[in-house]
Amino acid sequence: MSRSARHVVVIGAGPAGLGAAAAALRAGARVRLVDSAEQPGGQYHRMLPDAYDAAHPERLHHGWGGFERTRRRVLGHPRCDWWAESAVWALDRVDDRPPLVHVVRGQADGAGRERHVLEPDALVLAPGAHDRVLPFPGWDLPGVFTAGAAQALAKGERLVIGDHVIIAGSGPFLLPVAASLLEAGSTVLEVLEANTAATVARGWGSRPWELASQSGKAAELAEYTSLLARRRVPYRTGRTVVEARGEDRVEEVVTARLRADWSIVPGTERTVVVDAVCVSHGFTPQLELPAAAGCAIDGFVRVDDDQLTTAPGVYAAGEITGIAGAPAARTEGLLAGWLAAGGGPEAPEIRRLRRRRDQGRAFAARLAAAHPIGDGWTSWLRPDTTVCRCEETTYGALCAAAGSGRSVRLETRAGLGPCQARICGPTVAELLARRGITTTPHNRPIAQPLRLGELASPTREESAR
Structure with missing residues (x-):
């Protein structure tokens, strides 16, 4: 590799990270x-292991052709190093x-992992998001x-x-989760959207002309709804799961109709026999x-018109800047x-990308308006309901505690606990905020689990500028 070219490190190889790598390579x-x-x-184009490679992956993924072309171009490029199974544990x-x-x-979960330190000229963060439950x-x-x-298992x-x-x-x-489970062989009994039809329609229906730029999303939606109808x-x-029951595993769930604020409408509870349930209330970056x-964070990472964060030389892309x-x-x-x-900021292609980016941001705002989390969800909770699974902390214990965050x-x-608030963090922060207690759940010096032996081992490589 030429030492005169800028060294760009991209963290995350989902749609945002793979796109960043492709563009950086194109810029030299x-x-x-x-x-x-x-x-x-990433999650969107999650691939089967090589031993079980699909004969027709395009049947499992939207936009597979474009993704496959980008993947081959990036991974096969002489100026690209692809580091799979590599965890960034600190910056x-x-x-x-x-x-x-x-x-x-x-x-x-393997032994003998190698520790490296990279010194980039620029850093692109694209770690994505995970389900909020x-x-x-x-x-x-x-x-x-x-x-x-x-969906990942399917x-x-x-x-x-x-x-x-x-x-x-x-x-x-x-x-798409329902589609993945149906294609893998599950019987999906029903799909429940917690927001009322009026809330969803109001969010998507305002300024409908703005949806013209999202024709691909409309086609994808039509495909999913057609599949559900056929099956x-x-x-x-306006309905959701408010309780799961069972001895050693889930055997049935209680669903209930919800008001617009997600509080339960009394008398609408219904019990359904299941052997599994999957739940998602949006995403947490x-x-x-x-x-x-x-980087400055206001719920999401704050970026300027160039996707540059407030940290020197650090760019951000994807779900950490907004769910779209x-x-x-x-x-x-x-x-x-x-x-x-270091590509030219005024290139015609970049002007088009900025317009598409702005359309994506408008779509993110519309998505948030159509599928908000209602404040009344706490009506589902009981004092003995677990809110932190790692430490088995209950809602009652959290309400009884006093003091600072x-x-x-x-x-x-x-x-x-072991997840370090990745799962329960937003929920605990919200419950405490309602009591006037603030927390900072994302400030961790070690971002990923690391063995003490690995921490003590010498660095195998030092990437210089």
Whole structure:
């Protein structure tokens, strides 16, 4: 690789990260693409293991042709290093330069992982997001899955989570999850959107001319709804799962009709026999690395018109800047990668990308308006409902604790378990905020689990400028 080219490190190989790598290479940079998975694609283009490669992957993925062309172009490029199964566990700030990137390479559960330190000229953060799941009685039973986990097993392993499944929560993501489970062999009993039909229609129906730029999304939606209709899967609005029951695993769920604020309408409870349930109430951006880099965060990472964060030399793209779907994430990645590599900011292609990026941001705002989380969801909770699964902290214990956010967490252990508040963090923060207690859940010096032996081992490589 030429030493004169800018060295751009891209963290995350989903639509945003892969787009950033492609654009940076096109602008002449040396690129190191880092991801914890075996294959690029992220959740949207999650691939089967090589031993079980699909004969017709285009049947499992939207936009497969474009993704496959980009993947081959990036991974086969002489100026690109693809680091699979590599976890970024820390970022070290260095004055007015991009931070040092600490990476450990190797299988997460394997021995002998190697520790590396990268020193980029520019850094593109595209770690994505994960499902947010609001707690309800029984949500910690085996057989209750996040919708993302259920889809990952179906798309990445061709495994089904159960034979008779209910999908519940909020947002368009419920539809591709249902499609993945149906294609993998599950019987989907129903798909439940917690928001009322009026809320959904109001969010999507205002200024309908703005949807003209999202024709691809409309076609995708039509395909999913057609599949549900053919398989006779009901899609119900204003209803959700409010309780899961069972001995050793989930055996039945209680669904209920909800008001617009997500409080339960008394007398509308209904019990359904299932062997699995998957739930998603939107997405939580993975903000540990942006926080470590010193980026300003207002719910999402704050970026300027160039996708540049407030941290020197650090760009951000995808769900960490706003939840808008894979096409919008890809557009942000292309813009961030080109500019991080030193590409000209006034190129005609970049002007088009900015317009598409702005359309994606408008779509994100519309998505948030059509599928908000209602304040009344806490009416589902009981004092003995677990809110932090790692530490088995209950809603009652959290309400009884007093003091600052730090003291409450130390007293209840909420957010201090193995997941380090990645799952319960937003929920605990919201419940405490209602009591006037503030928390900072994303400020962790170590972003990923690391063995003490790995921390003590010498660095295998030092990437210089």
